[in-house]
Amino acid sequence: MARAVVALVAATMTTTGCVLPLPNFGGSPRPAASPEAGWRLCPEIPAALLGKAPSDFTFECKTVKVPADWNKPDNGQTIDIEVMRARATDQRDRIGALMVNPGGPGASGIDLAAYLTRGLPVEITRRFDIVGFDPxxxxxxxxxxCYTDADLDATFASDPDPVTWPEFQEVDALTRRMVDGCKAKYGERLGLFGTKQAARDMEAIRESLGEGKMNYLGYSYGTLLGAVYAQLYPQNIRAMVLDGAVDPTQTSIESSEKQAMGFERAFDNFTAWCTQNRSQCPIDGNARAVVEKLMQDAETNPVGNPDGRKATPGWIFWGVVSSLYTQARWPDLGQALADLQDGKAEAIFALADSYADRGPNGEYTNLFDANAAVNCADDGDPATIAEIRKLQSEWRQKYPLFGAPLAVGMLTCSVWPTEPEPYPTGKAEGAPPILVVGTKGDPATPYEQTQKLADMLGVGVVLTWDGEGHTAYPETRCINRYVNNFLINLEVPPAGTVCPPQ
Structure with missing residues (x-):
């Protein structure tokens, strides 16, 4: 079950801010009132996500109203933050609430909390309420x-590396049309979705829970959100675990290049695994050469899918990206590539759609709308078109499969219409030790960022997993032992602790 949870954790990929999201769920009737003021029972949420609401947990939800702009808290404008609390029926020796965030930005913390009732070690669920919120x-x-399903389909299908100027202009025009739609609908409100605002929302949630100090588990972008909270409210933290570290001090260009490096490294690792495991990776040829040829062939003769879509280079690219977030999906990628060689596209679309959060009916969640709004509100120095074109060419040589797409992905913030509100990047003075967990084979938040986040905070302590995939907890017994002990007993792992792959 741990692998399933790790696979669901979302991570920023700046090529339009794409993420590996949690599954979506449909609408449901308003549940009956809970005995505790302000809360309502909401078992329909885990039931929709898991097939059945776990009988060993109670699920309650509430709405927390916060200022639309924390810089102008008294102007009367508010937004709603939805919160869900999962509490084990056999809870004992309760420590408090453990707030969780899956990253993205744009992924649902409520969904993550539901999944974690089946993924976190029982030592944790018996001692903590699991609290998720949608930022x-x-x-x-x-x-x-503000993005239409048709435009999102066009985005994922588009050439991930538009080489010629006319090809690039096509991608640029699509990006601008989508951004203009957001501007027309939201105007200046688009600037109110940044990480600094969301961190202040977290404090409002903590206060609404009636808890003392916060316990927090943040994955991927959730490490950035946690780091900003730690700088703003260091005295309100009991225990904080940041898994899949984002370096807050890097620029968006530096972040994109590091991701290109991370995904190239992960794909090299997949290629080596594929060569050694032909029964699980039944492709004809070297994996990198196979992907390059499939994408090249797809430019002129894409394989059709029963739903009418064509497996263009873009869809193939995102299917590959999707599979690199966890080693558990490497066999899925191997089979999908073999199927494409045989003229069948269903498997590669299944991988790409899971990444895109695209439902069987062709509808998307608002994952990418929110992702763009947060990333661009945070980006104080977005790349220019000229810089993107220059980097596209340079990174194509340095990172052959992922470099150019990561450069092109910076287009959204380069044309975003609102002024940014950058987050702080300083010490968390007055905070207790913060556990920063890094995975050596992480493609989305490369391991090199782990120590940088710990150093920036000043109170960070690094725990390393010598494994593959994005994020580490709760992936192995070794990682679980150290993280559980930290959350429960506040015991910090010895300096330099490295957990083995298995």
Whole structure:
């Protein structure tokens, strides 16, 4: 079950801010009132996500109203933040609430909390309430919802590396049309969805829970959100675990290049695994050469899918990206590539659609709308078109499969219409030790960022997993032992602790 949870954790990929999201769920009737004031029972949420609401947990939800702009808290404008609390029926020796965030930005913390009732070690669920929230702009909270399904389909299908100027202009025009739609709908409100605002929302949630100090588990972008909270409210932290570290001090260009490096490294590791495991990777040829040829052939003769879509280079690219977030999906990629060689596209679309959060009916969640709004509100120095074109050419040589797409992905923030509100990047003075967990084979938040986040905070302590995939907890017994002990007993792992792959 741990692998399933890790696979669901979302991570920023700046090629339009794409993420590996949690599954979506449909609408449901308002549940009956809970005995505790302000809360309502909401078992329909885990039931929709898991097939059945776990009988060993109670699920309660509430709406927390916060200022739309924390810089102007008294102007009367508010937004809603939806929160869910999962509590084990056999809870004992309760420590408090453990707030969780899956990253993105744009992924649902409520969904993550539901999944974690089946993924976290029982030592944790017996001692903590699991509290998830959808950050501002996301899902059930006041959302940013301005991209059409047709435009998102066009985005994923588009050439990930438009080489010629006319090809690049096509991608640029699509990006601008989508951004203009957001501007027309939201105007200046688009600037209110940044990480600094969301961190202040977290403090409002903590206060609404009636808890003392916060316990927090943040994955991927959730490490950035946690780091900003730690700088703003260091005295309100009991225990904080940041898994899949984002370096807050890097520019968006530096972040994109590091991701290109990370995904190239992960794909090299997949290629080596594929060569050694032909029964699970039944492709004809070297994996990298196979992907390059499939994408090249798809430019002129894409394989058709029963739903009418064509497996263009873009869809193939995102299917590959999707599979690199966890080693558990490497066999899925191997089979999908073999199927494409045989003229069948269903498997590669299944991988790409899971990444895109695209439902069987062709509808998307607002994951990418929110992702763009948060990333661009945070980006104080977005790349220019000229810089993107220059980097596209340079990174194509340095990172052959992922470099150019990561450069092109910076287009959204380069044309975003609102002024940014950058987050702080300093010490968390007055905070207790913060556990920063890094995975050596992480493609989305490369391991090199782990120590940088720990150093920036000043109180960070690094725990390393010598494994593959994005994020580490709760992946192995070794990682679980150290993280559980930290959350429960506040015991910090010895300096330099490295957990083995298995």
């Amino acid at each position: 501002r702009g996301v899902g059930r909270s006041t959302p940013v919802d």
